[in-house]
Amino acid sequence: MYVAGRGEAKRVDLKDAVRLVPDVVRLLNRLRKDPAVPRRVRWELLALIAYLAMPFDLVPDFIPVVGYADDVIIVALALRAVVRHAGESALDRHWPGTPEGLDAVKRLAGIRTQPLAQE
Numbered sequence: 001m002y003v004a005g006r007g008e009a010k011r012v013d014l015k016d017a018v019r020l021v022p023d024v025v026r027l028l029n030r031l032r033k034d035p036a037v038p039r040r041v042r043w044e045l046l047a048l049i050a051y052l053a054m055p056f057d058l059v060p061d062f063i064p065v066v067g068y069a070d071d072v073i074i075v076a077l078a079l080r081a082v083v084r085h086a087g088e089s090a091l092d093r094h095w096p097g098t099p100e101g102l103d104a105v106k107r108l109a110g111i112r113t114q115p116l117a118q119e
Contacts, residue, residue, distance in 0.1 A: 034090065037086040
């Protein structure tokens with residue numbers, strides 16, 4: 001189990017985090033195409049998508065846990081920039097996945113979320 005952020009009581013399982021990857025990639029691409037997102041942020045998102053697509057990283061992915069940490073940190077910083085410049089509603093508009101996934105992404109972006117209603 002991994003904690004999504006400091007002080008967060010809810011834990012994110014590694015399998016759940018991996019399941020978010022396709023939705024996060026679609027989110028980044030949709031945000032990159034949104035004219036409501038400032039041009040500078042869209043260019044940063046394009047650079048992020050290119051970085052994530054490159055076959056090499058700052059820290060190689062074959063190193064357990066730490067190998068993916070650089071990608072997660074860079075995505076979190078990009079999402080925080082989007083929220084700071086375009087607002088939380090940009091994430092809401094473009095999120096292609098489940099509400100639980102959006103909750104995890106918002107926590108990654110540093111947004112305090114309300115606990116989801118339990119069914």
